Amino acid sequence: MTASTELLIDAYDRVRESVHEVLDGLTQEELTARLDPAANSIAWLVWHLTRVQDDHVAGVAGHDQIWTKEDWDGRFGLPFPAGDIGYGHTSEDVAAVRGIAPELLAGYHDEVHGRTVAYLGGLADEDLSRVVDTSWTPHVTLGVRLVSVVNDDTQHVGQAAFVRGVLLRRR
Numbered sequence: 001m002t003a004s005t006e007l008l009i010d011a012y013d014r015v016r017e018s019v020h021e022v023l024d025g026l027t028q029e030e031l032t033a034r035l036d037p038a039a040n041s042i043a044w045l046v047w048h049l050t051r052v053q054d055d056h057v058a059g060v061a062g063h064d065q066i067w068t069k070e071d072w073d074g075r076f077g078l079p080f081p082a083g084d085i086g087y088g089h090t091s092e093d094v095a096a097v098r099g100i101a102p103e104l105l106a107g108y109h110d111e112v113h114g115r116t117v118a119y120l121g122g123l124a125d126e127d128l129s130r131v132v133d134t135s136w137t138p139h140v141t142l143g144v145r146l147v148s149v150v151n152d153d154t155q156h157v158g159q160a161a162f163v164r165g166v167l168l169r170r171r
Contacts, residue, residue: 002125004143009120011150012053016113018157019046022164023102030167031105032098037091042160042167044097046105047076048086049156054112055085056149060132060142061119072108076100120146 001009022042023031031043040048051067058065067073073082079096086093128143140148 001121002123004125004128005120005123008146008150009117011147012113012116012120012153015049015053015150015153015157016109018154018161019049019109020106022046022157022160023106026102026164026167028099028101030164031100031102032095033163033167034094035163035166039163040094040159041097042163043100043105044086044089044094045156045160045163046109047078047097047100048089049153050105050109050112051085052087052152053116053149055083056145057112057116057119060145061115063115063119066108066111066115070111072111075104076108 023046026042032041034041054065054067068082077099078084080093123142128141128146130142131139132142132145133140
C-alpha cells in the first residue's frame with residue numbers, strides 16, 4: 001500500500017463513518033422525509049452516493065457492481081432499471097425511494113465500501129495516472145476518478161447529515 005492509497009482509503013472510511021452516523025436511530029419515516037417537495041431524502045441521498053461509488057469503482061476496477069451481483073437491487077425493490085445510479089432523477093423518482101430500513105442502506109454501503117477498500121489496497125502509485133475516461137478534456141485518470149467519487153460521496157453524506165439535523169430538531 002502506498003501513501004496515496006492510504007489517503008484514499010482514509011477518505012472513503014470517513015464517508016462510511018458518516019453514513020452510519022446519519023442513519024443511526026432514524027425511522028423509515030425520517031429516512032424518506034423531505035424538507036420540501038423538491039428536496040432529496042436521506043434514503044435517496046445515501047442510496048445514490050452508494051450507487052455512484054459502486055458503479056464508478058466497479059467500472060475502473062473491471063468488476064461487477066455489487067448492486068446487481070449481490071442482488072441488492074432485488075432487496076431494495078426500487079422501480080428503477082438495474083443500472084440506475086440516481087443521476088438526473090426527478091422529484092417523483094426521489095419519492096419512490098421509500099420503505100427501506102436504515103440497516104439495508106448501511107448494509108449495501110458497507111459491502112460497497114469493503115470492495116472499494118480492497119481495490120484501493122491493491123493499487124500502486126503509478127496506477128493512479130492510468131487514463132480511465134477519454135470522453136473529457138483533459139482525460140480522466142484513475143486518481144482523478146477516485147477523488148471525484150469520494151468528493152461526490154462527501155457532499156451527499158453532508159446533505160444527508162443536514163437533513164438529519166433538521167429532522168431531529170423537529171422531534
